[in-house]
Amino acid sequence: MVRLDTPPAVDLQGIHKFYGSVHALRGVDLSIKKGDVCVAIGPSGSGKSTLLRCINQLEIVSAGRVFLEGELQGYTERDGKFHPLPPREVARQRRRTGMVFQGFNLFPHKMALENVTEGPIQVKGQKSKEASERGTALLERVGLTGLGDRYPNQLSGGQQQRVAIARALAMEPEVMLFDEPTSALDPELVGEVLDVITDLAKCGITMMLVTHEIGFARKVADHLIFMDQGAIVEQGAPHDVLDDPQNPRTKAFLSKVL
């Protein structure tokens, strides 16, 4: 279990999320150790993506606390009350996480390399020459050597998603978040993106992934969670959850997707 002297990379405590009257997350507790890969699976609408988006404050939790390396996200807590942080502080906290979206969300008016260097130059204040060198190296790392001067619409879906991964890595985040990174891809392009993510997982960066690729989840996950109706129903080592599910809802879901 987690040792007290080193806080977990991600620690979610009692997370609830309401959209109006819809109770999207119902008291989720989850902690991810440094260097671990946590994979969330579950049916559509089970709250996996919402949970992921709470970690980098794209969603504001209705109740509960989000900690990154022990630091409370989005608020300072005084006398039992939550005081929202100013936008500048929120932006600073977001730099600790990198996010890869289902729909890539590359900046269409910027070339691939510019997409990667935008954060380092504008947010971290890197010199553009240094940022370009690092960005080129990152594009090389995700297998896109020589494609830095392409605009996103000149790249395939798989290439775009790999640029998006490089863009997130360029900020040197402590935690990488992947929100169904291959769901928008043609089947023959899924593999190239999963290979890049698998390589990253081996490098020891802390990751949380939401995916429908069960085989991939089994391969990369250190910790697998199964979510349904806004709650974690079952969790543990991937082979335990996938091969010997205890909860009937997990069994029902796996029988459909495996």
Next chain:
Amino acid sequence: MSDSNAIDQDGRRSNSASFEHSHGVLMNEIVPRRHVGRWIAAAVLLILTLQFASEIATNPNFRWDTFARFLFDPLIFRGIGWTLVLTIAAMAVAVPIAIALVIMRDSDNPIVRGAAWLWIWFFRGTPIYTQLLFWGLFAVLFPQLTLSVPFGPELISLETKWIVTPIVAAVLGLGFNESAYLTEIFRAGFRAIDRGQTEAAQAIGMSGIKIWTRILMPQAMRTIIPPTGNETIGMLKMTSLVLAVPFTLDLMFVSNSIANRLYQPIPLLMVAAFWYLAITSILMVGQFYLERHYGKGHDVAPSRQGAA
């Protein structure tokens, strides 16, 4: 498309002598369709146009000699200058106001939002001519402009006629009116951007201002530029209404006053129309290049082919 019998875009052969494609495929021999209706329509249009042109050229009432005499008249040139100054100044007033209104309309504060709504409601809902008349009478309505502490003592007081001169009245009148229309254009431009763009920028830790200037603005420009170009061209023509203020130095007013002096309205109208057309044509060229610049990443291959 390098071989001699390539097929052009309409499916016609550029070389009908050979039927063989370079890859050894026997191509379909296509006989072009005859567009009889089109040919007749084109012929009719051509005849009408020529007739119209010859009528204009030969009709003595147009007084082309007067047209030629005044086309490059210094008075006319000064009028063009003032018309351009009005156009640019009014747009320069309208754009910042419109940007502020866009931000205000999306504010969480209902008073800020309501103020923007009221501004747009008023300036869009009344005729520009009425507004210009009003601006001309502003100095009569408010003879003194006073800067003071709200409900407290005066700090500075000036006579309005020294501040709201005819040029200022004209520029403010045109600019305020235009700002209401530009706001809607700008808002549509920002609305068209996918929400994921903001999220992606937030996710790399960008601040609100940077997200606006680096990510959203350049993308919104693509949809904002064409209608804003139209508005600028519209503004150029709208300046001809400033006689309501009255502002008396612009192209329309100057050519009209020359016409009244000579009792020859037609040739001077043609002079004015000629120069309005010339300027709008130049503006359209500028718009083309702006659109191309902000179309980056949306054209098929802008870096290779230039104008796509």
